[in-house]
Amino acid sequence: MQLYPSKSQVYEMLQCAKECANRNSASYLTFGEFCIFATELKRCYERGIPRPVQLSRLLERDGEEKKRRNRKMSKGIPKYEVFLGGSCNPTTWRQDVAIPMLKNLGITYYNPQVSHWGPELIELEFQAKQNAAILFFVIDNQTRSVASMIEAAYLSARRRKLILVIHAYQGPGQKIWGEPITEEEYEDLTTGQMVLQDLVEREGIPVFESVPIALNCTAKVLRENISVQDLGLKDFAQPVKMAHVQLGDKLIKLREAFDALDTTGSGELCLADVCMAFRILTNRNLSISDLRSIVAGQTGVLGREVKDIPLEQLNVNFEQFCAIVAEFKCCEKWALSPRPLRSLPLGSPPNTQSNCVRDVYLGGSCHNTTWREDIAIPMLKKSGLTFFNPQLCQWSKRLIPIEAAAMDNSYVLLFVITSMTRSIASMALAAHYIGLNCNVVLCVQHLSDGAIIGNDKLSKQAVKDYNRGRMYLSDLANRESIPVFESVAEAVDCVIHKCSCR
Missing domain, CATH: 3.40.50.450 (Rossmann fold)
Known part of the structure; x- marks a missing residue:
């Protein structure tokens, strides 16, 4: 289907679906809910909806973005292709995996993890990071990696070529520095990793779970001079497109329109009311003949032949209503009216x-x-x-x-x-x-x-x-x-x- 949602978009849809259906679990979508999710993503891909500019972006009076204070680069500092950032001691992913692979690939690297660290390395590390073509970060689960998560979140916003690997924490009781982490700390650490992934994916950057796969993708980015965002499934990367687009609110609008017409609380609408609900949603009229054609063409939507059944005798539940609306969205340009919503x-x-x-x-x-x-x-x-x-x-x-x-x-x-x-x-x-x-x-x-x-x-x-x-x-x-x-x-x-x- 060529859908590339971010983890946060999937989470948003699941949570909104749970609220709309008033069910206990947020672990699944029904067919109709998935149809709304899929058609909305497809529509956004086709229209190329840009990410909105933050109102808090700093602008000078002339309208140009505020200029940053640039730190002078030292001359004579060697340029490395890859900077190996992220979790350090006691992790060994650099020595065990990354460095051997990079050597075999003929890629130069800077390793900030040293046995004897001194203040004189601060400037060297900064220069290596600034000059590197790719910033390769691993957020490991053997340390808390707090500073590394903060740094990766910052770098993802600076439009640098960032390759990010996240190893999820195993659960409460896992030891960090020989100390078992509690359930509360596990939740905080996991939330930090998930929010970091969401921030990175909002920039269209895929997040990896495997260091070797990420290193192979690093080699491709360097070899073909492409952006990290261009990596795809054939590279064993999980691409993300338009992670900024809101999806859950669309389902909530449908639920509101459905409930507004379901005056008896039966959980069903006749097709005449479906036409009215469509008008509430879009400020447009849906003809009865078009609606009948959509329903008739949806094998299994109503579970029976609808060609010769009077319109007033056809009823649909919310699941079927979602499928009908999704079908119409595939055929026509569809926009919601800007009326107020209840709390999202x-x-x-x-x-x-x-x-x-x-x-x-x-x-x-x-x-x-x-x-x-x-x-x-x-x-x-x-x-x-x-x-x-x-x-x-x-x-x-x-x-x-x-x-x-x-x-x-x-x-x-x-x-x-x-x-x-x-x-x-x-x-x-x-x-x-x-x-x-x-x-x-x-x-x-x-x-x-x-x-x-x-x-x-x-x-x-x-x-x-x-x-x-x-x-x-x-x-x-x-x-x-x-x-x-x-x-x-x-x-x-x-x-x-x-x-x-x-």
Whole structure:
């Protein structure tokens, strides 16, 4: 069928289908739901719908994108084709797999994993990373890889040639640095990996599970001078197309129209009401003869011959209604009317509606914290600013397109990384949007020794790993002239100032 959805698009569709059908499981789609999913993707591919520009993109007065401070490149530094980034000690994927393969392929590489590290290597590593044709990153499951996830999220937004491999964590009880991880930490680490994958796939970059396959793809990208996005199934890559497109809201619109006509709550509509529902959805008329032809042509939709049955005697359920609408979408240009929707999953309305624009997106730590209600929201309301609060919504383990649209439609993105959370996914999100040159404000609080997160008391090594990620994010922000605060109130003051100057 040549459909190439991202993992987050599939997740979004499953969650919306679960809500629409009011079922307990989000593990499957019905035939009709899949038809809507497939036809919408096909339509988007054919129309080539561009990714919307983030309202928070920094622009100078002349309309050109804000220029970054360029770090001078040292002369005489050797140029390597591949930079081997990602998880380091105690992982051995570089020595065991990557380096032998690259040598056999005749590809030069820079390996930042050394037995004796010194400050003098900082500049050398930076230059190697800047000069490399391909950034090859492995997010392994033997370490927490917090800083590596943040870096990969940032690099994916900088339009560099990034090859990313993610090895999923095995589950609660798996040992990192000899310490078994708890269920809560496993969930946080897994969410960080999934959000990283979603960010990378939104840039059209396939994510790999196998280092050897990823290395073979690296060789092809270098040999044929193609983009990573050009890799396909024949390369054993999983291509992704238009990962920014929202899909779940389409199903919700269908459900609303169906329910509006199902006044008796029977779960069925007569075909005359199907025509009315179509008009509600599209502001267009669907003729009875066209509808009869669609139904008659759909073998098994109604499970019986419909040619000679009076129209008023034909009834369809929501599953069949989806299949009918999908069939019409395959034949005609189909657009939904811009009427308001009820609350969507995660609380985010589609970004096609003008009333979705907000001054501020309140991103960052969501669990075990009340900084939004206690500090940020009262200050923003006092200043008359609008905001999007993702904590009001069911927090998702993935960055689904509906959620991403809320960030795209906010003028300033505030990310608060509190001292009471691991915040791996939030730090990856912040880094990515910094890489996109968006108007970001950060509040970063470090974990203290013996920190307790939820029911977990963190070990010294865990605190060190999570604080390393915080330090990397802060350093990255400073390099990109992004304001970083430790106080939430000071960060919100900065946001208010930015909004007043817009």
